[in-house]
Amino acid sequence: MAQEASSSTSSKTISLKTGDGEIFEIEASAAKQMKTVQRLIDDLGDDITIPLHNVFSKELPKIIEYYKKDITGEITKDFEAEFVKDLNDDEVKVLFLAANYLDANKLFEFLSQNIADRLESKSVEYVRKYFGVENDFTPEEESKLREERAWSFRGIKEDE
Amino acid sequence: MEKMTPLYLPIELITQILLRLPVKSLICFKSVCKTWFTLISNPNFANSHFKFSESTQTLRILSISAIPTQIRSVDFEVLFNNHSNSLNPNLSLPQSYFPLQIKGSCRGFIFFNCSSNNYIWNPSTGFCKSLPLSPIGSNFGTYSYLYGFGYDHSRDDYLLASLYPALAADVSSHLEIFSLRDNAWKEIEDTPFPYWSPYHYPKLGLLFNEALHWFVSRSSSLVDVIVSFNLMERKLLEIPIPSDFGDYLLDIGSWVFGEFLSLWAMRNRIVEIWVMKEYKVHSSWIKNIVLSIDTLPTKCFFPIYSTKSDDVIGTDDGSGLVKYNNKGHLLEYRTYCDDPRGSQVVMYTESLLSLPGDHEQV
Numbered sequence: 001m002a003q004e005a006s007s008s009t010s011s012k013t014i015s016l017k018t019g020d021g022e023i024f025e026i027e028a029s030a031a032k033q034m035k036t037v038q039r040l041i042d043d044l045g046d047d048i049t050i051p052l053h054n055v056f057s058k059e060l061p062k063i064i065e066y067y068k069k070d071i072t073g074e075i076t077k078d079f080e081a082e083f084v085k086d087l088n089d090d091e092v093k094v095l096f097l098a099a100n101y102l103d104a105n106k107l108f109e110f111l112s113q114n115i116a117d118r119l120e121s122k123s124v125e126y127v128r129k130y131f132g133v134e135n136d137f138t139p140e141e142e143s144k145l146r147e148e149r150a151w152s153f154r155g156i157k158e159d160e
Numbered sequence: 161m162e163k164m165t166p167l168y169l170p171i172e173l174i175t176q177i178l179l180r181l182p183v184k185s186l187i188c189f190k191s192v193c194k195t196w197f198t199l200i201s202n203p204n205f206a207n208s209h210f211k212f213s214e215s216t217q218t219l220r221i222l223s224i225s226a227i228p229t230q231i232r233s234v235d236f237e238v239l240f241n242n243h244s245n246s247l248n249p250n251l252s253l254p255q256s257y258f259p260l261q262i263k264g265s266c267r268g269f270i271f272f273n274c275s276s277n278n279y280i281w282n283p284s285t286g287f288c289k290s291l292p293l294s295p296i297g298s299n300f301g302t303y304s305y306l307y308g309f310g311y312d313h314s315r316d317d318y319l320l321a322s323l324y325p326a327l328a329a330d331v332s333s334h335l336e337i338f339s340l341r342d343n344a345w346k347e348i349e350d351t352p353f354p355y356w357s358p359y360h361y362p363k364l365g366l367l368f369n370e371a372l373h374w375f376v377s378r379s380s381s382l383v384d385v386i387v388s389f390n391l392m393e394r395k396l397l398e399i400p401i402p403s404d405f406g407d408y409l410l411d412i413g414s415w416v417f418g419e420f421l422s423l424w425a426m427r428n429r430i431v432e433i434w435v436m437k438e439y440k441v442h443s444s445w446i447k448n449i450v451l452s453i454d455t456l457p458t459k460c461f462f463p464i465y466s467t468k469s470d471d472v473i474g475t476d477d478g479s480g481l482v483k484y485n486n487k488g489h490l491l492e493y494r495t496y497c498d499d500p501r502g503s504q505v506v507m508y509t510e511s512l513l514s515l516p517g518d519h520e521q522v
Contacts, residue, residue, distance in 0.1 A: 116180035
């Protein structure tokens with residue numbers, strides 16, 4: 001393979017293949033922001049379709065949309081608010097996991113904060129369901145905990 | 161099934177989310193499960209969380225009113241942006257700790273005194289510990305001495321400072337430090353303190369640039385100065401006040417305005433705010449804002465907090481918080497406390513921190 005000069009990345013696109021077999025294009029400069037993708041490119045070369053086993057066709061376009069904005073320096077608070085506006089809590093969780101897998105730091109941090117904001121005044125029961133966590137406290141232990149920290153439970157939204 | 165969304169997130173990922181939650185939610189989520197309880201109670205997590213939120217957290221005020229005893233934690237931003245604000249007391253402390261006098265706050269801990277006993281309390285975690293009394297302090301009687309509460313990051317240690325001025329020519333001054341890590345009082349020898357503090361000068365030291373600062377008067381000349389005590393070097397240093405600061409002041413105080421050490425002086429229904437643009441440099445004092453407090457019902461205003469846009473927020477010595485912009489215009493007034501006589505007020509942040517050497521968690 002001929003060595004490409006590094007300055008050619010401006011118009012170069014990389015092909016990404018999701019776990020469910022769909023192919024998406026992304027600019028090389030955007031791919032650089034996802035360290036996992038960049039590592040695969042370094043190993044496999046940038047002319048090969050990069051396989052992403054753990055990311056699927058539902059999430060990848062959204063991630064690509066984010067980084068398209070990032071490389072033009074256009075990510076603003078308004079853009080980020082709009083980006084997550086129509087996503088439900090589970091969809092955000094899936095994106096968050098994908099960003100983690102792709103080692104896409106900026107998106108990962110943004111989504112961590114967004115999930116934290118969503119969970120801030122949710123109930124303990126909701127949080128358990130959201131993370132798939134089992135309650136291993138006995139009823140007595142749990143009511144004692146709640147009693148001691150009653151002030152932190154005020155203002156909690158009931159399970160949605 | 162083409163894809164499996166994992167039902168759970170590994171704890172490292174959950175931690176990334178938890179670090180971004182406010183203290184109140186974290187205290188609540190300790191009840192999620194035992195793993196979360198252990199994680200959130202872990203002092204390392206508390207330290208990481210504190211560092212993480214240091215730059216983003218709004219400061220709050222803690223207001224403690226006397227009759228009936230009520231404790232409120234008020235978030236400045238919420239108070240001024242929310243037109244329907246609940247004034248309900250939202251924190252508690254056992255009745256046996258009242259009446260109390262707040263003596264300082266640092267990194268989420270409140271230092272208070274009740275019946276001559278000193279306590280360190282974290283209102284967010286509920287942790288409260290009594291501290292040994294100082295031998296000097298118990299002999300000093302009821303004369304009000306100077307005190308302060310701070311943190312020495314080189315040792316991860318919380319410190320209390322007490323300064324006892326020389327009451328008469330033949331009585332020496334004393335300076336002592338209590339280290340929480342050592343759990344002991346230690347007198348700082350060979351450090352004369354030739355200052356006195358008139359009755360109406362604030363006794364609580366201002367923590368700024370890792371030093372405690374008090375507004376005092378030189379005993380020999382009665383010239384007002386700021387004296388600072390560096391918590392790591394354990395040295396006293398004089399900082400001159402602005403030349404035109406003036407006399408015959410009704411009330412004075414020091415606070416932190418943005419990134420700067422600031423003095424305020426109240427006289428004739430005006431509050432002047434001075435800012436030291438370059439720390440310790442006398443010529444860098446500038447009179448930054450002049451506010452009229454004529455329209456305030458209490459005719460009092462003590463600045464305590466500045467917002468990112470340089471608005472000045474303070475108490476009116478009653479039950480209100482008042483906001484002025486940096487041109488001195490009154491922007492807003494909000495009641496934060498039910499008791500019109502007001503309450504003791506101190507600024508603080510929420511933290512999950514525990515004291516060094518302390519393994520007992522609430």
